[in-house]
Amino acid sequence: MNMEYLDAALNESLRLFPVAGRLERVCKKTVDINGLLIQKDxxxxxxxxxxxxxxxYWSDPESFKPERFTKDNKESIDPYMYMPFGLGPRNCIGMRFAQVTMKLAIVEILQRFDVSVCDQTQVPLELSISGFLAPKEPIKLKLKPRKVSLSEDTCNNNTSLSSS
Known part of the structure; x- marks a missing residue:
């Protein structure tokens, strides 16, 4: 199943609101980078x-624009400017699991509910920066159940499956 727009929207969400506001690494040896000496450890x-x-690196960086991450545009993104899960051999080991889990949750919710933001939710979000980025106030959403309508084909398929 092709979910290119969902992938793009998820990537843009992680760009604007990465789980960790910073990544930390310990330097394994003393190095000089353009005159800046970084000591071992x-x-x-x-x-x-x-x-x-x-x-x-990002045009209109405060705006939510999933189009940045479509197939046509993704190649122009500097990989060192987008790293919600880190990069290289020490990137997040759970990255793929997290991405699949987020997509599954989004699809399941959107199939079953119409989602809107409650008045109590502060927009734009104010973040609390204490290791992990999190909103200062809770995000409150209204979930309105969608009406389920089965097409004749779906009903026929279900009937034929149950009678066999």
């Missing part, structure tokens, strides 16, 4: 939240 922090919103 020094903790280096990568500010993913800031990188994901850098206007030098």
């Amino acid at each position: 020094m903790v280096v922090m990568i500010p993913t939240y800031a990188l994901h919103r850098d206007p030098d």
Whole structure:
């Protein structure tokens, strides 16, 4: 099943709201990068939240634009400017599981409910920065059950399955 737009929307959500506002790594050896000396065992922090919103790399960085991550546009994204799960051999081991789980949850919810934001939810979100990024106030959503309508084909298929 092709879910290109869902993938793009999920990637854009992770760009705007990465789970971790920063990644940390311990330098394994002393290195000099353009005159900046980084000592062995020094903790280096990568500010993913800031990188994901850098206007030098993202046009209109505060806006939600899933189109950034479509097949046509994805190749133009600098991989070092988008890393919600880290990069390289030490990226998040649960990345694929997290992506599949998020997509499954979104599909299941949207198939069953119409979703809207409640008045109590602050838009835009104000984030609490304490290791993991989280909203300062709860996000409250209204879920209105969708009416299930079965087509004649669906009914016929169900009938034929149950009678066999």
